[in-house]
Amino acid sequence: MSKNRTPDDEPQEAAEAQAPKIDLSEEELVALCKAHVCAKCAVMAEAEDVKLRALADNENFKRRIQRETDEVRRYATESVLADLLPVLDNLALAIEHAGSDPACKNLVMGVEMTRKIFLDTLKKHGLECVGACGEAFDPGVHEAIGTVCQPDKEEGCVAQVAQAGYVLKGRVIRPAKVLVNKGQEA
Template sequence: MSETTENKEQLDKVTESTNEEVVENTSNEGNVELSMEEQLQAEITELKSKLEEEENRFLRLRADYDNLRRRTQLDREAAEKYRAQKLLTDLLPVLDNFERALQVEVTSEDAISLHKGIEMVYKTLIDATNVEGLEVIPAEGQSFDPTVHQAVMQESDSEKESGIVLRELQKGYKLKDRVLRPSMVSVNE
């Protein structure tokens, strides 16, 4: 029995040391778990901030894309609206020359038929430019407007009020809402 007692005592010692180790390990594991939990919490916080940054970046990129798309659409619409601007601007001197040719007095039959032919071509050209949106800027009798009129002279007419256009020296034209050439006018003082 003494062996059994000795064995029992040894077993008790081993059990005590094992329990002490388990208690130590458990308390160490609590520390490890706590620091692991802190590490995981820090990682979660970091990932949340990165996610928020990426969401903000995505929203900014999306807004930039929408702005670019809208700007491109407006540019396309403006290009379509004013596509004929260069051609019409180049044709303005031609219209002026036709008008001068039509102002010439003719007497002979050949000149009259030539005059009628020029008038027909002029009307066809005017119709074609009107289809594209070319408009004559009204001038004579209107109030002077520096956005559409260019004053080159001043005259006095006591019957009309000051700032009224007395004469149009050269026609002005606009394409839809854009002035191609202002009217050259004489304005009442």
């Protein structure tokens, strides 16, 4: 016997000498351990549950961040476009007030062309004008500022537009201020 050996070591050494040598890779050893020991272990099951919940929370977080990022990108120009709306209003007022004065004909034509180019450019960025006369009143895109009685128009439709409204990719930037037809007076 060597000096570090104890009598208790002899049965263990005898068992090791009789046991066949098994050569397993690291992955095989882990899989074997999980299959025979850890499958019945409550701590392992709880750890697996915690891991799955953490993975699910992480995926939900990624999806939410992606959705928020997409929305920020989609509506990033909203404040700039909203600041440009008074320019469109002033161009429309210039056209309206010039009327049919022959002296202003060329100036009005230039303002109309400028307004059209401006609207086309804004449309490329997703801005659309809402609130035309004759369309049904929709409180989602219209703001009623009063009522009028026009027998030639349907009840509940837009009779007159006081200020155009605008929608950016489905989101109302400014509702159209309209007068709604209430039908025939009693």
